[in-house]
Amino acid sequence: MDWDKTAGRLADRVTDPDSRWFAPVARVPRHELVPRWWDVDSSGMWILRDGASDPESWAESAYADRSLVTRVGRLHADHANPGDRPEGLPTSSATLPSLVIRMLRHARLGDGLPLLDLGTGAGGLTAYASDRFGAENVTSLDVDAYVTSAAGERLASMGYHPRFVTADATEHVPGTYERIVSTVGLPAGPGLRPALAALEPGGRIATTIGRTCLIITGWKHGDGDVFGQVERDMAGFMLTRSGDDYPPALAELFALARSAEGDERSTGRYPVVDVAEAWELRSMLEVTAPGVELGYETHDRARTAFLIHPDGSWARASAEWTDPPEVHQGGPRRLWTALERIRNRLNAEGSLPLLGARVRITPDGVCxxxxxxWRASMGDR
Structure with a gap:
């Protein structure tokens, strides 16, 4: 594969000619980090792609500005057979290079500053940072031992030898660092404490908060508080996980939401929306009602959205295209009503107060x- 030219074209797309990240993107053979990956076929099923058996597709995918899913549920593409059809959510990936570069920029890295890449994935961020600042300054952490091992071997073959750590970042983060970049969504509250504890006073963190698309950056002060802001930028990273896979979805509650009449039935004010793809709405909903899980289905012009919560609350909204939806809600709180309040605010004010908000993260992980x-907290309940 003549990867040098394709890597150069990728660098042209995701950086500027005078960027200090241009050379790392152009020098790293990204295809070697993703020899196999998962794609989705026309029926919505996961299908295995093997680079060596289709070099042209390998080069096209590896040097496109796109994320490549490398693990679905418990099955990593490296361990899969061609006929395997895993079920579940993506659990590891090679993040699209432009987002990797954006996160590195948000972290304001500097020469000689120890960096923690939290969420190794395929190792792309670790590779770029190692190339730019020296691998001796870079540590990469992931909960998956195979992921850290494979990335370590692949980077070593390129001449990079950063430190790799296998650990659950919501329980313990070994070492201390001047910069932390998280490409997984860290949970506000107790699950954020280990990363904060590993950040040196005067250090800077750039992360998303789990179940939101908010990129939060901040500097750690001597008292342990981190002061910063919600960047005017967004990212959709996977949630952190503690085991081989995410906990089972709330299947019984989803089944109830699909068919039950609900304690309350009404006509919604706004069209049905895929909340997971409406990033600001989704993020504000997490601030308002933490822990909501989402579902969305389409059939011809019919659209249905589901909201469910571990406390037993659920909502279903169905409509033809942009017609006012029929809404059913049950449980202790009204989730669709909470979403419509957010949409009311968005329509009345033209924006939500999230992007650009100031942030103070206390040592207990509360944001x-x-x-x-406007005031709000995440992780205090």
Whole structure:
């Protein structure tokens, strides 16, 4: 494969000619980090792609500005057979290079500053940072021992030898660092404490908060608080996980939401929306009702959205295209009503107060957000 030219074209797309990240993107053979990956076929099923058996597709995929899913549920593409059809959510990937570069920029890295790449994935961020700042300054952490092992071997073959650690970042982060970049969504609250504890006073963190698309950056002060902001930028990273896979979905509650009449039935004010793809709405919903899980289905012009919560609350909204939806809700709180309040605010004010908000993260992992007179906290319940 003549990867040098394709890597150069990728660098042209995701950086500027005078960027300090241009050379790392152009020098790293990204295809070697993703020899096999999962794609989705026309029926929505996962299908295995093997680079060596289709070099042209390998080069096209590896040097496109796109994420490549490398693990679905418990099955890594490296261990799969051609006929395997895994079920479940993606659990590891090679993040699209432009987002990797954006996260590195948000972290404001510097020469000689120890960096933690939290969420190794395929090793792309670790490779770029090692090339730019020296592998001796880079540590990469993932909960999956195979992921850290494979990335370590592949980077070593390129001449990079950063440190790799296998650990659950929501329980313990070994070492201390001047910079932390997380390409998984860290949970606000107790699950964020280990990363904060590993950040040196005066250090900087760039992360998303789990179940949101908010990129939060901040500097750690001597008292342990981190002060920063919600960047005017967004990213959709996977949630952190503690085991081989995510906990089972709330299947019984989803089944109830699909068919039950609900304690309350009404006509919604706004069209049905795929909340997972409406990033600001999804993020504000997590601030308002933490822990909501989402579902969305389409059939011809019919659209249905589901919201469920571990406390037993659920909502279903169905409509033809943009017609006002029929809404059913049950459980202790009204989730669709909470979503419509957010949409009311968005329509009335033209924006939500999230992007650009100030942030204070206390050592207990609670994220305190403020913008103007608006105040909210994440992780305190």
């Amino acid at each position: 305190h957000l403020s913008r103007g007179k």
